[in-house]
Amino acid sequence: MRDEYDFSNARKNPYTKRLKKTITINLDIDTIDYFKGLAETSGIPYQTLINMYLSDCAVNHKKLQISWS
Numbered sequence: 001m002r003d004e005y006d007f008s009n010a011r012k013n014p015y016t017k018r019l020k021k022t023i024t025i026n027l028d029i030d031t032i033d034y035f036k037g038l039a040e041t042s043g044i045p046y047q048t049l050i051n052m053y054l055s056d057c058a059v060n061h062k063k064l065q066i067s068w069s
Contacts, residue, residue, distance in 0.1 A: 020051075027050075035050050
């Protein structure tokens with residue numbers, strides 16, 4: 001290894017805005033089973049499917065219709 005490295009010509013990573021953050025989330029077992037079933041038929045990992053669905057909701061500004069009885 002070198003004692004020093006020259007980063008004067010370095011450039012910013014263009015993908016840093018697309019990085020993912022690890023979180024803990026509690027989901028119902030039925031919800032996880034649903035996405036795991038989709039994953040089996042589509043060949044896409046279930047966590048990716050959940051992320052895709054939530055991303056679509058965020059991009060399209062979908063609002064929940066909640067009514068308390």
